[in-house]
Amino acid sequence: MPELPEVETIKKQIAPKLPIKVEKVILSNVSDSIVKTKDYPLKSFTIEKIERQGKVLRFYLDDGRRIISGLGMSGSWRISNNPIGEKHTHVIFSGTNSDGDIHLGYIDPRRFGVMHFFNIENEADWLTRLGPDVSKPEFNVDYLLKLKKEKPNKVIKPFLLEQQFFAGVGNYMASEFCAHAGIRPTRRMKTLSKADLERLLEATKVVLSGTISNGGTTFSGGYQDAYGDKGEGVQNLVVFYQKTCGLCGQETVKKVTLAQRGTYYCPHCQK
Ligand SMILES: [Zn+2]
Numbered sequence: 001m002p003e004l005p006e007v008e009t010i011k012k013q014i015a016p017k018l019p020i021k022v023e024k025v026i027l028s029n030v031s032d033s034i035v036k037t038k039d040y041p042l043k044s045f046t047i048e049k050i051e052r053q054g055k056v057l058r059f060y061l062d063d064g065r066r067i068i069s070g071l072g073m074s075g076s077w078r079i080s081n082n083p084i085g086e087k088h089t090h091v092i093f094s095g096t097n098s099d100g101d102i103h104l105g106y107i108d109p110r111r112f113g114v115m116h117f118f119n120i121e122n123e124a125d126w127l128t129r130l131g132p133d134v135s136k137p138e139f140n141v142d143y144l145l146k147l148k149k150e151k152p153n154k155v156i157k158p159f160l161l162e163q164q165f166f167a168g169v170g171n172y173m174a175s176e177f178c179a180h181a182g183i184r185p186t187r188r189m190k191t192l193s194k195a196d197l198e199r200l201l202e203a204t205k206v207v208l209s210g211t212i213s214n215g216g217t218t219f220s221g222g223y224q225d226a227y228g229d230k231g232e233g234v235q236n237l238v239v240f241y242q243k244t245c246g247l248c249g250q251e252t253v254k255k256v257t258l259a260q261r262g263t264y265y266c267p268h269c270q271k
Helices: 004-017 120-127 141-150 156-160 171-181 194-213
Strands: 020-027 045-053 056-061 066-070 076-080 089-097 100-107 114-118 254-258 261-265
Touching: 004 045, 004 056, 004 076, 004 100, 020 100, 066 120, 114 120, 141 194, 156 171, 171 194, 171 261
Parallel strands: none
Antiparallel strands: 020 045, 020 089, 045 056, 056 066, 066 114, 076 100, 089 100, 254 261
């Protein structure tokens, strides 16, 4: 599943190709399950800018509208000077940029992704359902202390997966954040001290800097970047899918299930 680092990689690859003057929009015959806003006039427009919030991409159009793209389980974007003929391509924006012909395609084999064409008001409505992006400055110790007060009984690891509080976090990242912070994934918010929360914040930075710089972590059957290349694979993980803890180098990693999701931790390093 594409998580924050993978989506950031896609954003960074598309951004230098903008602006793109779109002359043609091609939809697959099952694109209705992905494209949720149907009344958007698909005339020519220019994609001027791309941003990311959590796992969601936002394309800014010259007419003031936005395209919001959530990648679901298996969504990705491809950008190419050649027409995109890949299987499971559901939306293609074809046109030109400063280099000539350019094609931007949305590919999604399992079709859990969503796309909206929004005006600014609708977009604001929709974005209020997303919490602060965990790689941005608004995700800080004050914010974590506020959550501790408001949600004292939440169990930290499954809580980290709730996008309305922690935009961008997915399953492997949540396990890794807890590991680097030395926090058991089963701890409740109310048991975490300010020092614990400071370590958690530090841990998000450590994990994200590693995964963003190697182009996102890849799992089997999973993610490709905007050029169709596979990521570098599982590299910097210390507990997720690991046998031995990568922090202490000796303890056997334990696996438990929390809120139906596989959760990994080191009994020695995480208290
Ligand atoms: Zn350990």
